[in-house]
Amino acid sequence: MIIAIDGPAASGKGTLARRIASHFHLAHLDTGSLYRAVARDIRRHGGSLEDASEAAEMARRLDAETLSDPGLRDPGVGDAASIVAKFPEVREALHEFQRDFALQKSGAVLDGRDIGSVVLPDAHVKIFVVADVEVRARRRYSELLTRGEPVTFEGVLQSIKGRDDRDMNRSTSPMKPAADAHLLDTTKLDIEAAFDAAVRLITRKIGQQGCP
Numbered sequence: 726m727i728i729a730i731d732g733p734a735a736s737g738k739g740t741l742a743r744r745i746a747s748h749f750h751l752a753h754l755d756t757g758s759l760y761r762a763v764a765r766d767i768r769r770h771g772g773s774l775e776d777a778s779e780a781a782e783m784a785r786r787l788d789a790e791t792l793s794d795p796g797l798r799d800p801g802v803g804d805a806a807s808i809v810a811k812f813p814e815v816r817e818a819l820h821e822f823q824r825d826f827a828l829q830k831s832g833a834v835l836d837g838r839d840i841g842s843v844v845l846p847d848a849h850v851k852i853f854v855v856a857d858v859e860v861r862a863r864r865r866y867s868e869l870l871t872r873g874e875p876v877t878f879e880g881v882l883q884s885i886k887g888r889d890d891r892d893m894n895r896s897t898s899p900m901k902p903a904a905d906a907h908l909l910d911t912t913k914l915d916i917e918a919a920f921d922a923a924v925r926l927i928t929r930k931i932g933q934q935g936c937p
C-alpha cells in the first residue's frame with residue numbers, strides 16, 4: 726500500500742505520516758527533508774540558493790544517509806528549501822529517489838507537497854492536510870520555543886505565509902491537492918483526533934479498493 730500525504734508547512738502532515746506509517750507497518754519518507762538537505766548542502770559549499778544549476782547538482786549528489794541530520798529542522802532551513810524547490814531540475818533529480826522509496830515491498834507513506842499530484846499519482850490513498858495559517862504558526866512557534874530557539878510568533882507567521890506563497894505559486898509541481906485527494910482539516914483537531922480521522926479514511930479506502 727502506498728499513501729501520499731501532502732499539505733502546507735506546520736499542517737501536522739509530518740507527525741501524521743509517521744504515526745500512520747507505524748500503525749500500518751509501512752516505511753516513511755519525509756520528502757521535505759530532501760529539499761532541506763539540498764539547501765543545507767548549497768549553504769555548506771558557500772553557494773547561492775538562487776543558482777538553479779548548482780542546486781540541481783547538489784540534488785543529484787545528495788547523500789540519503791544525511792537525511793536524519795537534526796540541523797535540517799533548524800529555523801530558516803525550511804525557507805531555504807522552499808527556494809531551491811522551485812527549480813524543475815532539482816525536483817526532477819529528487820523524483821527517482823522518492824518513487825523508488827515508494828515501491829519498496831513493505832509499502833510506504835510519503836509526505837510532502839506534490840506527492841499525490843505529481844510524484845505518486847497512483848498512490849492508493851491521498852490525503853491533503855490543511856489548517857488555518859494562524860493555527861499552523863502557533864504550532865510551529867511552540868515547537869521552536871520548546872527547542873529553545875529565539876523566535877517570535879510574528880516572525881514564524883510571516884515565514885509560513887512566505888513559504889505557502891512560494892510553494893503554491895511556483896510553476897513546477899505547485900502545492901495543491903490531487904483531484905482524488907481527501908482533505909483533512911486539522912485546524913480544530915489535535916494530533917490524536919487527526920490520526921483517528923486519517924486511519925478511518927485509510928481503512929475505508931483499503932476496504933473499497935482491496936489494495937495490499
Ligand code: DC
Nearest residue numbers: 756757760803806807810837838839
Ligand atoms: O515539508 P517541509 O516543511 O519540510 O518542506 C520544506 C520545503 O521543501 C517546502 O517549503 C517546499 C519543499 N518541498 C517541496 O517542494 N515538495 C515536497 N514534496 C516537499 C517539500
